[in-house]
């Protein structure tokens with residue numbers, strides 16, 4: 218049995234009348250990969266943002282290696298320690314990368330903050346190599362890179378912190394299908410090499426099938442189904458999961474039938 222790295226217990230978050238996250242609990246094993254799927258508005262991103270610490274929960278707890286992240290303690294050391302537990306990769310790295318900072322400098326800044334005494338040039342070369350980039354990209358600005366390369370930089374920056382958990386929020390959604398596959402393969406290799414646990418937020422069941430071991434399905438803030446990914450996708454028990462599976466465009470896909478099925482749920 219692998220140890221648990223992340224444990225989420227009874228998360229709640231309400232915005233006005235909307236229960237964005239309602240009694241959400243799950244665990245992620247060390248080196249495991251858990252998908253959170255659901256339609257737009259199902260509460261996936263809010264859950265992820267609470268796990269990372271970008272959003273507060275009204276109730277519930279987030280534990281990494283048994284330590285509560287939701288406790289509010291002031292101070293730089295505490296903030297940095299929290300960041301080292303969980304890192305996030307967003308859908309659009311353009312928004313999270315400073316347009317004026319070359320790639321190598323992005324990594325150097327992160328390393329200076331978290332590991333001031335490390336051998337930065339060596340570590341930067343290692344990180345770039347780990348994500349399939351080289352010295353040429355180290356000197357480039359974000360706009361001089363392709364979407365896939367930018368996402369590789371965002372992944373390298375997250376890895377620089379040596380986190381226990383990586384939260385990937387629609388991390389390949391903006392990329393072309395072939396580039397998506399490259400990044401998903403890269404992420405699978407990195408997980409194998411490092412043992413970092415992944416929390417994959419996506420609306421795309423193809424992504425879930427490729428890169429997760431377990432999955433939870435969210436609808437209107439609640440978990441409606443969870444289990445091993447292969448089993449949930451092969452034999453979904455909840456009608457909503459079946460509907461999500463049916464909504465994946467494929468030959469013979471009929472939007473009218475999907476809309477009718479949705480109304481009947």
Ligand SMILES: Nc1ncnc2c1ncn2[C@@H]1O[C@H](COP(=O)(O)OP(=O)(O)OP(=O)(O)O)[C@@H](O)[C@H]1O
Nearest residue numbers: 232235237255256257258259260261262263264420
């Ligand atoms: N800051 C906010 N203020 C008000 N309502 C919010 C806020 N953030 C999220 N919500 C609402 O909470 C619900 C869940 O949103 P959330 O973004 O978590 O869903 P999601 O499944 O990630 O959707 P998407 O895939 O579109 O990002 C939605 O009804 C949304 O409108």
